Amino acid sequence: MKVAVVMGSISDMPVMQDAIDILKEFGIETHVDIVSAHRTPEKLVDFSSNAHHNGISVIIAGAGGAAHLPGMVASMSPLPVIGVPVKSSNSIDGWDSVLSILQMPGGVPVATVALNGAKNAGILAAQIVGSHDKAVLDKIIAYKLKLKEAVLKAAEGLQK
Secondary structure, eight states, X not given: OEEEEEESSGGGHHHHHHHHXXXXXXXXXXXXXXXXXXXXXXXXXXXXXXXXXXXXXXXXXXXXXXXXXXXXXXXXXXXXXXXXXXXXXXXXXXXXXXHHHHOOOTTOOOEEXXXXXXXXXXXXXXXXXXXXXXXXXXXXXXXHHHHHHXXXXXXXXXXX
16 A cells, blocks of 8 residues: 655655655655645646555645645545645745645545644554554554653653
8 A cells, every 4th residue: 555645845845754754664655746736736636536546545735825735635536635734934824724724625524634744644644554454553553652662761760
């Protein structure tokens, strides 16, 4: 199974790299591309309508500003879409991006993570893949165990 990580602009790459990195950590093949809802609408339609035919199982879409990319992808794809609002240079503190992705109409869901929360988007995509792939599920379980151990170790350090 493959996860697509798409973004509206190359300027979104520093944020979206976190999703790519965590997916690689879990051993999940990724397809990375720039698909602008406003500047390359034909590419958007082609990507969104054909992703499920191209071996993609989950789509992570990051966008800033008006942030139409995740919702438009979700409107044309039968796959789960995870939206990453990106705080961009033309953003209103990121709220425009958050609300554009979060406030989808009924029937067109987009799972939305925190502003610049691409790492969580990658983890959520891995969990979706892991629901059908035991090797990925085992890696997620180990990852969460490491998180738990780090917290317990930090708490132990406070007791000294």
